[in-house]
Amino acid sequence: MQTPVSAQTFYAGEFQHAIDEKNRITIPARWRRDEAEEFILLPDSQNQFLLVMSPEEFARMSASVEQSASVTARDGRIFLRQLHSRAQHGIADKQGRLVLPEELCRKIGLKGEVALVGGRGRFEIWNVARWKRAHEEETATYQHVANVIGL
């Protein structure tokens, strides 16, 4: 692997893009690494949003579950089984667009406008309306912590 954990990709910012009738989403140019990049698509446990990450990041995530002290070996196995069956491959086309399977879009409610939310090692794709709602809830926590650490 070329990227050590400490140099994890950082997807900065938040974007709002269209998703067209063919379920294609343009990945922000600043987030692109190489042409025809490969991603793992993973709906979150509540089907609220779609997690997108590199195969390497996915491997890291799997590994961290296995090593977690707070999860029993049995639960870990079951979790990983589901994790792998829920995950899908996604490949960006030469225009830098990610094509999403029809069913995923329906399940998560991705249509028209979607929000792309950056993060460390991964990013999320949301239905815009739902994202705004979820975002506001988190803002309270954000402000609280910001005050504590003086930001």
Place this chain on the structure above:
Amino acid sequence: MQTPVSAQTFYAGEFQHAIDEKNRITIPARWRRDEAEEFILLPDSQNQFLLVMSPEEFARMSASVEQSASVTARDGRIFLRQLHSRAQHGIADKQGRLVLPEELCRKIGLKGEVALVGGRGRFEIWNVARWKRAHEEETATYQHVANVIGL
């Protein structure tokens, strides 16, 4: 990392500049390090002003949250999530101007004239009117503390 904490950049002073219709702000010449410098743009938790810092400084900030004893693990996670999604990359052009995303300007109310306020490792960009108000409030506290420590 090349810059040790002790050699943190210090942006001295306070400037008042125009922001043009393309949302470009000239960074004071004295604050410039290299050509086409890269910054992280982070709105403060109340959207009162825009924090600008180097990627290194941002990494330091993230790390300090993770290590803070006064924040629970869960709150820390939520905070970091938001921190990373709120932050944006900004690159200065060859004239030494920072281009701000349209939405950030709207959210924080940056238009026409803005105030650039220096600090340790970072600086802030304010709406002029709001800055003056906040500044006056702070001046009282400053004088009080100055008297206490004999400055």
Place this chain on the structure above:
DNA sequence: TCCACTTTGCCCCATTTTTAACCACCACCG
């Protein structure tokens, strides 16, 4: 089992919109 026929995915091209590089001026300060 083989041959239509439909469906889906992928690739490429064209258009519009946005972003970044470049150039030129003005104004202030030494």
Place this chain on the structure above:
DNA sequence: CGGTGGTGGTTAAAAATGGGGCAAAGTGGA
């Protein structure tokens, strides 16, 4: 007056978007 720093506009490049067409894969019937 001369250089540096700040500002405004123009041009060129890149990104976002939309649609068309070919090819491979899947389906059903003879």
